[in-house]
Amino acid sequence: MTLYLDYNSTTPLENGVVETISVALREEWGNPSSSHSFGKVAKVSIEKARRNLAVMINGNDNDIIFTSGGTEANNLVIFSAVESYRKWVETQKNVPSDKPHIITSDVEHDAILLPLKHLKSRGDIDVSFVSAAPSGSIKVEDVISRIKTRTCLITIMFANNETGVIMPITDLGRAISKTNELRVKKRLFKILFHTDAAQAIGKVPVDVEVSKVDYMTIVGHKFYGPRIGCIYARDVGVTTPLYPIIFGGGQERGFRPGTENTAMIAGLGKAAELVIENLDKYMKHFICIKEYLLLRLQEEFGDSVVFNCHNDENHILPNTCNISLLGMSLTGSDILAACKTVVASIGAACHSQNKPSSILISSGVSPELARSAVRLSLGRETSKEDIDLATADLKQAVESLKK
Numbered sequence: 001m002t003l004y005l006d007y008n009s010t011t012p013l014e015n016g017v018v019e020t021i022s023v024a025l026r027e028e029w030g031n032p033s034s035s036h037s038f039g040k041v042a043k044v045s046i047e048k049a050r051r052n053l054a055v056m057i058n059g060n061d062n063d064i065i066f067t068s069g070g071t072e073a074n075n076l077v078i079f080s081a082v083e084s085y086r087k088w089v090e091t092q093k094n095v096p097s098d099k100p101h102i103i104t105s106d107v108e109h110d111a112i113l114l115p116l117k118h119l120k121s122r123g124d125i126d127v128s129f130v131s132a133a134p135s136g137s138i139k140v141e142d143v144i145s146r147i148k149t150r151t152c153l154i155t156i157m158f159a160n161n162e163t164g165v166i167m168p169i170t171d172l173g174r175a176i177s178k179t180n181e182l183r184v185k186k187r188l189f190k191i192l193f194h195t196d197a198a199q200a201i202g203k204v205p206v207d208v209e210v211s212k213v214d215y216m217t218i219v220g221h222k223f224y225g226p227r228i229g230c231i232y233a234r235d236v237g238v239t240t241p242l243y244p245i246i247f248g249g250g251q252e253r254g255f256r257p258g259t260e261n262t263a264m265i266a267g268l269g270k271a272a273e274l275v276i277e278n279l280d281k282y283m284k285h286f287i288c289i290k291e292y293l294l295l296r297l298q299e300e301f302g303d304s305v306v307f308n309c310h311n312d313e314n315h316i317l318p319n320t321c322n323i324s325l326l327g328m329s330l331t332g333s334d335i336l337a338a339c340k341t342v343v344a345s346i347g348a349a350c351h352s353q354n355k356p357s358s359i360l361i362s363s364g365v366s367p368e369l370a371r372s373a374v375r376l377s378l379g380r381e382t383s384k385e386d387i388d389l390a391t392a393d394l395k396q397a398v399e400s401l402k403k
């Protein structure tokens, strides 16, 4: 028997999503750009999905652009902000053509950190990395204090994939709006605000009006949808710039050319519809099961178990629990390898299994604790019985390793 507790890495598809995808594959296979009936059926399906995604985050349909996933969505935002700043400088008389500046945190996913490091290494941008240490959460004032005249983008994730820490996106949105009011008066570039909400959707409420973001990244396979995604861009192409990074046909109004993947888009729309209908239910379930998980871990491991980043200051995703075991000199990888049923991970799937997670270290977790860290992330179907099995399995894994 295998017990999957790695839902932050990816989720299975909901049955309703599989059904929607199957119907689309069978019946909506026409090219959505064709004006005949086959094309129209596919187009209707795509627009229905777009509507569901917009409703899910309280945005407008037109501001949703489908992408291959979160990585592409994040890259699209970064390259758009840089291009937009470059074009803006060209139109200004007394602005020196200096490098655009971007602010981010040091606990972002590689789909943010690596494009930024790439552009920086090419000498195209300056970047300020705001530290999430010691609590695991960034501070609004730390972000605002790093703003320069040349700042074009602030990109901070909604919730961290490894620690589950929810960042103060709403407070940050308010602070950036205020800053922008002054900047517009001073004829400075209006700073664009992006949040990568890959880990938050389907777990906590996410609303583009409340958070005042210009861009939001949405990733289907983190909320029981297919492996595609989309970018929300407020009043896209008018108040919020979006420049394509690939070129071809005019699909997605030219922002993301290429014949649409109708079936996966339909599935993504269905996954969004399920979130719209059931978010409260999902949240209540996560809260209840996570509470039980914390209790059972404490019963099994007593004071040796540390819940990383669970402190009075932080809000944490209700499905995420990053733990370390004190004083046992076991690595997270060893513990997971010795588990007989539990399947989880020590951090982001794309990172090395041998080194302590740099994200945990940047979140203020000590190297010793980071080395033994295991991320347990719960799903919609995880039960208390599963938690009993998981904690017993972790216990036997640790006991066998100690021997």
Ligand SMILES: Cc1ncc(COP(=O)(O)O)c(C=O)c1O
Pocket: 008, 009, 068, 069, 070, 071, 072, 109, 111, 157, 159, 160, 161, 196, 198, 199, 219, 221
């Ligand atoms: C916070 C965050 N952003 C972006 C991504 C990238 O998504 P994808 O690999 O589907 O492109 C992930 C996936 O792990 C993620 O957790």
